[in-house]
Amino acid sequence: MASACLIKVRGVVQGVGFRPFVYRIARELKLSGWVLNGEEGVAIHLEGDEPVLQEFLKRLKNDAPPAARIVAVEVTPANLGGLQGFIIKESERNRQPTVRISPDLPVCDECSREMEDASNRRYHYPYINCTNCGPRYTVILALPYDRPNTTMKSWPLDEYCDEEYHDPSNRRFHAQPVACPECGPHYYLRTGAEIVRGDERVIRETVDLLKAGKIVAVKGLGGYHLACDAENAEAVAAVRARKFRKEKPFAVMVEHVAEAQELGEFSSEGLEMLTSIERPIVLAPAKLELPGVAPDNRELGIMLPYTPLQKLLFAFGAPRILVMTSANRSSEPIAYDDQDAFERLSEIADAFLVGERPIARRVDDSVARVGALGPAILRRSRGYAPGAVASVPMSCKRPILALGADLKNSVTLVVEGQAFVSQYIGDLDHYEAFRAFEETIRDLMTMYEIRWEDVVVVHDAHPEYRSTVHALRLPAPDKRVVQHHRAHVASVLAERGEWEKRVLGVSFDGTGYGDDGSIWGGEIFVGSLSSGFERIAHLRPAALPGGDAAAQYPVQAAAGFLAQVEGLPAMQDAPFSFPARYRTALQLVHKNVRTFPTTSVGRLFDTVAALLGFTREITFEGQAAMWVEHIARAAGETDCYPFPLVNAELDFRPLLQAVVRDRIAGRKIEVIGRAFQRGMAHGVAEAIRVLAHNHNVDTVVFSGGVFQNELLLEDIKEELKDSLLQLWTNGAVPANDGGISLGQAALAALRNPDQE
Ligand SMILES: [Zn+2]
Ligand SMILES: [Zn+2]
Numbered sequence: 001m002a003s004a005c006l007i008k009v010r011g012v013v014q015g016v017g018f019r020p021f022v023y024r025i026a027r028e029l030k031l032s033g034w035v036l037n038g039e040e041g042v043a044i045h046l047e048g049d050e051p052v053l054q055e056f057l058k059r060l061k062n063d064a065p066p067a068a069r070i071v072a073v074e075v076t077p078a079n080l081g082g083l084q085g086f087i088i089k090e091s092e093r094n095r096q097p098t099v100r101i102s103p104d105l106p107v108c109d110e111c112s113r114e115m116e117d118a119s120n121r122r123y124h125y126p127y128i129n130c131t132n133c134g135p136r137y138t139v140i141l142a143l144p145y146d147r148p149n150t151t152m153k154s155w156p157l158d159e160y161c162d163e164e165y166h167d168p169s170n171r172r173f174h175a176q177p178v179a180c181p182e183c184g185p186h187y188y189l190r191t192g193a194e195i196v197r198g199d200e201r202v203i204r205e206t207v208d209l210l211k212a213g214k215i216v217a218v219k220g221l222g223g224y225h226l227a228c229d230a231e232n233a234e235a236v237a238a239v240r241a242r243k244f245r246k247e248k249p250f251a252v253m254v255e256h257v258a259e260a261q262e263l264g265e266f267s268s269e270g271l272e273m274l275t276s277i278e279r280p281i282v283l284a285p286a287k288l289e290l291p292g293v294a295p296d297n298r299e300l301g302i303m304l305p306y307t308p309l310q311k312l313l314f315a316f317g318a319p320r321i322l323v324m325t326s327a328n329r330s331s332e333p334i335a336y337d338d339q340d341a342f343e344r345l346s347e348i349a350d351a352f353l354v355g356e357r358p359i360a361r362r363v364d365d366s367v368a369r370v371g372a373l374g375p376a377i378l379r380r381s382r383g384y385a386p387g388a389v390a391s392v393p394m395s396c397k398r399p400i401l402a403l404g405a406d407l408k409n410s411v412t413l414v415v416e417g418q419a420f421v422s423q424y425i426g427d428l429d430h431y432e433a434f435r436a437f438e439e440t441i442r443d444l445m446t447m448y449e450i451r452w453e454d455v456v457v458v459h460d461a462h463p464e465y466r467s468t469v470h471a472l473r474l475p476a477p478d479k480r481v482v483q484h485h486r487a488h489v490a491s492v493l494a495e496r497g498e499w500e501k502r503v504l505g506v507s508f509d510g511t512g513y514g515d516d517g518s519i520w521g522g523e524i525f526v527g528s529l530s531s532g533f534e535r536i537a538h539l540r541p542a543a544l545p546g547g548d549a550a551a552q553y554p555v556q557a558a559a560g561f562l563a564q565v566e567g568l569p570a571m572q573d574a575p576f577s578f579p580a581r582y583r584t585a586l587q588l589v590h591k592n593v594r595t596f597p598t599t600s601v602g603r604l605f606d607t608v609a610a611l612l613g614f615t616r617e618i619t620f621e622g623q624a625a626m627w628v629e630h631i632a633r634a635a636g637e638t639d640c641y642p643f644p645l646v647n648a649e650l651d652f653r654p655l656l657q658a659v660v661r662d663r664i665a666g667r668k669i670e671v672i673g674r675a676f677q678r679g680m681a682h683g684v685a686e687a688i689r690v691l692a693h694n695h696n697v698d699t700v701v702f703s704g705g706v707f708q709n710e711l712l713l714e715d716i717k718e719e720l721k722d723s724l725l726q727l728w729t730n731g732a733v734p735a736n737d738g739g740i741s742l743g744q745a746a747l748a749a750l751r752n753p754d755q756e
Contacts, residue, residue: 001049001050002047002048002049002080003047003048003049003050003053003077003080004033004045004046004047004077004078004079004080004081005045005046005053005075005076005077005078006043006044006045006046006075006076006077006078007043007044007045007046007057007060007073007074007075008038008040008041008042008043008044008072008073008074008076009041009042009043009044009060009070009072009073009074010040010041010070010071010072010073010074011041011068011069011070011071011072012067012068012069012102012103012387013041013042013068013069013070014037014041014042014102014144014145015101015102015131015136015145015176016065016067016068016102016105016131016132017065017067017068017130017131017132017171017173017175018042018064018065018068019035019036019037019042019088019168019173019174020088020131020168020169020170020171020173020174021063021064021065021068022035022042022044022060023035023086023088023168023169023173024168024169025056025059025060025063026044026046026056026086027086029048029052029055029056030048030052031046031047031048031052031053031056031086032046032047032048032083032084032085032086033045033046033047033083033086034083034086034087034088034089035086035087035088035089036088036089036090037144040416045078045081045083047080047081047082047083057073057075060073061073065131065132066108066132066277067102067105067132067133067277069387071391088168088174101136101137101140101143101145101386101447102136102137102145102387103136103137103278103382103383103384103385103386103387104134104135104136104137104138104221104222104363104382104383105132105133105134105135105136105277105383106133106277106279106304106305106306106307106383107128107129107133107134107305107306107307107308107311108130108132108133110130110132110171111128111129111130111132111133111134111308112308112311114128115128115308115311115312116315121160121180121181121182122180122181124199124200124203124312125179125180125181125184125199125308126186126187126199126203126307126308126309126312126355127177127179127184127185127186127308127355127357128179128308129175129177129178129179129308130171130172130175130178131171131172131173131174131175132171134175134177135177135221135357137222137360137361137363137385137386137423138221138222138359138360138361138363138382139151139152139176139177139357139359139360140360140447141153141360142446142447143447143448145176146176147176147177150176150177150360151357151358151359151360152176152177152179152184152185152357155179155183155184155185156183157178157179157183158180158182158183160180160182160183161178161179161180161182161183161184164178165178177357181199185355185356185357186198186199186355186356187199187202187203187219187309187353187354187355187356188202188353188354188356189202189205189206189351189352189353189354190342190351190352190354191350191351191352202353203309203312203313203316203353204316206218206313206318206351206353207313207316207317207318209350209351210227210228210229210313210318210319210322211229211317211318211319213228213229213232213234213235213238214228214235214350214351215227215228215235215238215239215242215348215349215350216228216349216350216351216352216353217327217335217341217345217348217349217351217352217353218309218310218313218324218353219309219338219341219352219353219354219355219359220307220309220310221306221307221359221363221382222334222336222359222361222362222363222364222365222381222382222423223326223327223334223335223336223359223362223363223364224326224327224334224335224336224341224345224352225324225325225326225327226239226243226323226324226325226326226327226345226348226349227313227322227323227324228322228323229319229321229322229323230250230252230290230293230319230321230322230323231290231319231320231321232319233291233292235323236250236290236291236292236293236323237292239323239325239348240292242347242348243325243328243329243348244329245325245329245619246619247295247296247619247620247623248619248620248623249293249294249295249297249299249300249301250293250294250301250323250324250325251281251301251302251303251323251324251325251365251367252290252293252300252301252302252303252321252322252323252324253302253303253304253305253310253321253322253324254302254304254320254321254322255304255305255311255314255320256304257271257274257275257304259320259321260274260284260302260304262287262288263284263286263287263288263290263300263302263321264282264284264285264286264287264299264300264302265284265285265286265287266282266284267370269370269375270282270284270369270370273368273369273370273375274302274303274304275304276383277383278366278368278382278383278384279303279304279306279382279383280303280365280366280367280368280377280382280383280384281301281302281303281365281366281367281368282301282302282303282367282368282369282370283299283300283301283302283367283368283369283378284299284300284302284369285298285299285300286298286299286300288300290321293323296627296630297626297630298630298633299369301367303324303365306383309353309355324365326364326365327341327345327348327349328344329344329348332344332426332430332432332433333362333425333426333430333432333433333436334362334364336359336361336362336363337358337359338354338358361423361439361440361443362423362436363381363382363385363423364379364381364382364423364424365379365381365382366379366380366381366382366383366384366424367379369710371710371713371729371731372710372713372714372717373702373713373717373727373728373729374729374731375731376708376729376730376731376734376735377730377731377732377733377734378708378734378736378738379408379424379734379738380410380421380423380424380732380733380734380738381423381424382423385421385422385423385424386420386421386422386423386444387420387421388418388419388420388421389419389420389421389494389495389732389733389742390418390419390494390495390497390732390742390746391417391418391419391497392414392417392418392419392494392745392746392749393417393499393749393750396414396417396749396750398454398455398456398478399413399414399415399448399450399454399455399456400412400413400414400455400456400457400458400745400748400749401413401414401441401444401445401450401455401456401457401458401476401745402414402457402458402459402482402741402742402744402745402748403437403441403457403458403459403460403467403468403470403471403741403744404425404460404467404737404738404740404741404744405460405462405465405467405484405487405512405737405740405741406427406428406429406460406462406465406466406467406737407427407428407621407737408424408426408427408734408736408737408738409424409425409426409427409428409433409437409467409737409738409741410422410423410424410425410733410738410739410740410741410742411425411437411440411441411444411741412741412742412744412745413444413445413448413450413745414745414749415448415450419494419742419745419746420444420448421733421741421742422440422444422741423440424738425437425440428465428466428467429466434466437466437467437470438470452474452475452476453475453476453477455476455478456476456478456479456480456748457471457474457476457478457479457480458471458479458480458481458482458744458745458747458748459471459472459479459480459481459482459744460481460482460483460484460487460512460513460740460744461481461482461483461484461513461515462484462512462513463513465513480748482743482744482747482748483512483513483514483515484512484513484514484520484740485507485509485512485514485520485521485523485525485704486505486507486525486532486533486743486747487740487741487743487744487747488505488507488509488703488704488735488739488740488743489503489505489506489507489525489533489701489703489743490529490533490742490743490744490746490747491703491730491733491739491740491742491743491746492505492701492702492703492728492729492730492743493528493529493701493746494529494742494743494745494746495730495731495732495733495742496728498528498529499528499529499530499750500528500529500530501528501529501699502526502527502528502531502695502697503526503527503528503697503699503700503701503728504524504525504526504688504691504692504695504697504699504700504701505523505524505525505526505527505533505700505701505703506523506524506684506688506700506701506702506703506704507523507524507525507703507704508521508522508523508601508602508702508704508705508706508707509521509600509601509602509704509705509706509736509737510551510600510602510603510621510622510705510706511548511551511598511600511602514599515535518541518596518597518598518599519544519547519548519596519597519598519599519600520538520598520599520600521539521598521599521600521601521602521603521704521706522538522539522599522600522601522604522650523535523537523538523539523599524536524537524538524687524688524691526691526695526697529746529747529750530750532747536648536691536695537645537648537649537650537687537691538599538648538649538650539599539600539601539604539649539650539652540564540599540646540649540650540651540652540653541597541598541599541649542560542561542563542564542597542598542599542603542604542652543559543560543563543589543592543595543596543597543598544557544560544595544596544597544598544600544603545559545560545585545586545588545589545594545595546585546588546594546595547594547595547596550585550603550606551602551603551606551618551621552617552618553581553585553617553618554606554607554609554610554614554615554618554624555578555579555581555582555585555610555615556581556582556585557603557606557607557610558578558582558585558606558607558610558611559582559585559586559588559589560585560589560595560598560603561603561604561607561652561656562586562607562656563586563589563590564652564653565653565656565657565660566657567657568660569660569664575613575663575664575666576610576611576615576663577615578610578615579615579616582610601704601706602622602625602705602706604652605624605625605628605706606624606625607656608628608656608659608673608676609624609625609627609628610624611656611659611660611663612628612631612659612663612669612672612673613669614627614628622705622708625706625709626709628673628676628677629673629677629709629710629711629712631669631670631673632670632673632674632676632677632711633674633711634670635668635670635671635673635674636674638671638674638675638678639675639678640675640678640679640681640682641654641655641658641659641675641676641678641679642654642655642658642679642683643655643679643680643682643683643684644683644686645683645686645687645690650683650684650687655676655679655680655683658675658676658679659672659676662675677709677711677712677715678715680712680715681712681715681716681718681719682715682719684716685716685719685720686719688700688716688720688725689720689723689725692723692725698724698725698726699725699726699727699728700720700725700726700727700728701728701729702716702727702728702729702735703729703730703735703739703743704735704736705735705736705737707729707730707735708734708735708736713729
């Protein structure tokens with residue numbers, strides 16, 4: 001007996017070869033009907049015998065294409081139409097598109113093989129791709145995802161590609177960016193005014209330049225990289241000098257997993273991450289010292305090639321370890337427009353390897369690591385963005401646009417119950433990053449066809465944040481404010497879909513605007529997404545001379561904290577040797593001029609860094625704290641300094657007293673650093689035990705930039721291993737401010753029931 005059904009598949013199912021896949025199994029099973037890309041995903045009408053329909057459903061779920069992410073499969077009975085055969089219908093388009101845009105995909109094995117096959121039409125062709133691989137988000141100009149809406153629109157298909165594109169049994173069926181050397185874009189090499197063409201030739205010449213120690217700007221998926229030989233210390237030093245990037249680590253790229261394992265210590269989870277479809281830069285303990293690549297850093301950022309071009313560079317004999325760092329000057333956003341790259345990078349790069357296919361939007365490499373409490377993402381961008389990271393309760397009907405924080409900005413758009421988190425945007429104090437922020441907002445609003453009058457805009461509480469000022473200018477009538485550290489805690493719960501769960505939320509970072517207008521950063525809350533979060537404990541406040549500007553100078557931050565420590569020696573003398581800035585800052589504290597109260601754990605880390613010898617200016621955010629973790633790692637087991645919870649305040653005074661005492665006594669800074677970190681973990685763990693008991697919760701959430709300190713998380717986990725508490729941190733969005741927009745959206749969603 002034949003029956004019919006309608007199947008709706010939601011998730012990442014468009015632009016990933018889903019319809020040809022459905023077509024293939026329907027044909028194999030001799031089922032009739034159709035498949036089409038609808039607005040909410042893929043819709044399939046099937047007619048056939050019941051057991052065969054069941055078999056179809058099984059294979060639909062089990063054998064889906066590698067890049068597809070099925071979120072839901074809904075099956076409803078349908079009327080038998082007596083259809084003959086199975087067809088792919090044209091896309092449907094009426095309402096607002098809620099279908100997900102696929103992130104960019106790494107080149108697949110089949111395309112890689114074709115690229116190496118001299119008899120293949122696409123032999124050595126750097127723009128090879130298929131429905132299982134290639135660019136997506138970085139080429140999409142508008143929805144639905146069809147070729148005329150991509151940056152490939154200027155390259156009409158020739159007969160060969162057209163045939164593949166229209167053949168449902170072909171791997172390139174409806175692969176929107178499909179191209180071949182006859183009809184598609186090419187690469188060229190630009191050295192000064194000289195231009196060399198020919199894909200193979202320019203790859204060969206680029207390889208020669210890299211081998212000769214030159215710096216080449218290489219166009220990738222979401223922007224340019226600066227590439228050089230990582231084993232050539234002079235070349236690496238030249239990139240640093242020209243980029244004005246003094247110390248921040250560079251990522252490297254190697255051809256194979258085996259080489260990655262020679263460079264870094266990878267667990268099986270780490271390897272999984274490295275070879276995952278997202279292909280992030282994975283931070284792993286370094287096994288090899290590459291001079292200048294990651295100074296004063298225990299870890300090395302390693303990634304594998306993900307574009308055909310990168311594979312070709314290695315196949316043509318590029319140096320075996322390449323520095324591949326975002327092409328920009330220090331802290332500016334990555335260059336992605338050719339003309340802009342030529343202008344901004346002319347002093348940095350010796351040559352440009354330029355691909356003709358335009359990049360629709362800037363998307364950096366993502367950065368991830370295997371964390372103490374599970375996989376952690378430090379920068380969420382290529383491969384992940386603009387994937388949805390959370391499903392929001394459907395009671396929230398209106399779209400929400402959350403603008404994030406000013407540092408490490410990202411924005412989140414919630415549409416029809418899905419939270420889409422943008423790529424990493426950067427520091428909004430930078431003009432270029434601010435423009436990228438505006439573009440990304442426009443991008444998301446346009447792509448999902450959201451009208452300003454419908455959207456709820458959420459922003460940080462800081463009145464001087466650029467994102468706040470921007471929010472107030474937007475033409476949306478409904479605006480909400482979410483406090484920074486509550487947004488951190490909320491981001492963890494939103495990722496997990498825990499809308500009602502009551503937790504203890506530990507939110508530690510460098511800075512964020514508090515309820516009382518002071519600078520928060522060491523906060524403990526209790527509550528849930530639906531009820532909100534109440535602040536129940538925090539770091540003992542200290543004075544911060546110069547406010548947030550003190551974050552640049554550990555000794556300046558130290559002045560306020562040390563002003564509360566008794567019996568200090570003369571800090572300008574050995575072993576501390578604090579520079580004059582400390583004395584000036586201390587005077588501000590004593591006179592209470594340009595001084596702000598703070599509970600920032602980030603600044604407490606800076607203070608300890610200063611006491612241990614990091615007395616200069618930092619050159620990138622979080623550097624001093626990373627240095628403390630780095631040296632602490634070098635010490636073995638040690639004691640732990642006291643960090644008690646007194647009247648709902650974590651008291652840093654005994655902690656700092658111990659650091660000062662042991663430093664004067666000549667104890668090794670590595671051991672002091674370790675005892676400080678352990679003391680902090682012990683103090684926080686003890687506070688958690690008491691507060692969790694008093695407030696009757698069984699789960700603790702950790703978020704905020706401080707929890708990128710893996711040693712701290714490991715120690716806290718160890719301290720609490722005999723408790724029954726569940727410990728959660730971020731996994732899908734960063735614990736740093738890159739995750740703030742998701743938390744803002746989540747808190748606004750639940751305080752935003754369905755009234756229109
Ligand atoms: Zn492919
Ligand atoms: Zn072609």
